[in-house]
Amino acid sequence: MxxxxxxxxxxxxxxxxxxxxxxxxxxxxxxxxxxxxxxxxxxxxxxxxxxxxxxxxxxxxxxxxxxxxxxxxxxxxxxxxxxxxxxxxxxxxxxxxxxxxxxxxxxxxxxxxxxxxxxxxxxxxxxxxxxxEPQVAELLVAISPTFQRLPPLRTLRAAGRSCASLQTGTGVLSMQLDLPRGSAPADTLVGLFADPVPQRGPVAFGGMAGMSSGELTIHGVPAGRWTAIAVAQHQPGAGGPRFSIGYQDVTVSPFGQSTARVGLRAPAPTDAPIAITLASHQSPFTQRMLAAQRPHLRAVA
Structure with a gap:
């Protein structure tokens, strides 16, 4: 073409x-x-x-x-x-x-x-x-009216603190999640972002498998004002959406526990598409490039 x-x-x-x-x-x-x-x-x-x-x-x-x-x-x-x-x-x-x-x-x-x-x-x-890099696709979260993807939570847990833009903070955020009425339990991920349409990983995130409406707590959140984006992939075989999403502005204090509430719904045509990866930019590719450069740099020195 x-x-x-x-x-x-x-x-x-x-x-x-x-x-x-x-x-x-x-x-x-x-x-x-x-x-x-x-x-x-x-x-x-x-x-x-x-x-x-x-x-x-x-x-x-x-x-x-x-x-x-x-x-x-x-x-x-x-x-x-x-x-x-x-x-x-x-x-x-x-x-x-x-x-x-x-x-x-x-x-x-x-x-x-x-x-x-x-x-x-x-x-x-x-x-x-x-x-x-393969890890980017493995840890991809995609949200659009025609395509949604949430990595398995076990994969996210294995990624730990290698997220591309994860920061270290002292705040705790307790999020009350209201899943769509009549929807099945869902694997749920909540990320906190500096931008309402993020292009890179969150400053902090948390997840829970098989969750119904309830509370999810995220630790290590940097103080500040963030956009919380909640994504839920529902189990098959029940009514309601297969995938739901919610957005909420939140303010997190440096110490103590902050609270917020977000309602989830099916993706809408007016939602801007989002694709972010939780893979670190310090990927095997980057490490190989640095390793290849080091002998040359030593020789020049």
Whole structure:
């Protein structure tokens, strides 16, 4: 298949308004329809040089009105949503195909390999090449309307504190998880992230197998304000969703126990896709590179 070079999207200032909390269920039906139409367009054309003006014109709205409506309904600006889709697709191609990085860059809407590699490495904490290490796929958490994946909890426990961005903290967070009504027990993972659409691992996480609605406690949490993302993979053979997710802003104090509550639900079209790995960037690949460089560095010295 021929892959054509794609120019980057829009101007930075167009898409950089701060995100707002999602509230699609509270907006009028015509607004919901317009937002879903714009999301469908992003998902179908993410590899093209889409602009904010084009998205707004497709739903017959001004850029200002469209941006505010989109953020009200999804919690993100159109540009951040587009970036999330592009990075999700880039990660998918890195993990599931043998395409070289330059072809992947073109196929997800960037024209410069250098720019893509720099932005990917800064956001993800790994280079695109490092992201192809087997451990990355083994410890991948993926959330999208069409694809969901949660690694086995025993695999996560074995990973321990090797998470790519796990930090050391003194706080304790007690999360009350409300799973969807009528759903089966689930293997549940809660991660705390600095960004509502994270591209790298959490600052802290905890999990529980076969969990129903109840409490999950996470230790060693750094003090601060984080986005808690709860993911549950439900056992088969019962009603309710097979996979559910919940988001909640939480504040953790440096000492003592903080509390928060999050309700889980089935993934929605307005959820930006997320793919994060709990694998450390200190992968076997990185270690082999350092080992190969050391003799050369000693010789130069």
């Amino acid at each position: 021929m892959l054509r070079s794609i120019a980057p999207v829009g101007h930075d200032g167009e898409f950089d308004d701060p995100p707002r909390g999602p509230a699609l269920h509270r907006v009028e039906k015509p607004v919901r329809t317009a937002v879903l139409q714009a999301i469908s367009s992003i998902q179908e054309r993410y590899f093209e040089p889409i602009t904010l003006a084009e998205l707004a014109s497709e739903v017959f709205l001004s850029r200002f009105h469209f941006s505010r409506m989109f953020a009200d309904a999804t919690g993100l600006t159109p540009g951040r949503f587009l970036t999330a889709v592009r990075l999700f697709e880039a990660k998918r191609l890195l993990l599931t195909t043998s395409l070289n990085v330059s072809d992947i860059v073109c196929s997800v809407g960037y024209s410069s390999v250098g720019t893509f590699t720099s932005r990917f490495s800064r956001a993800v904490g790994m280079t695109p090449t490092q992201y192809r």
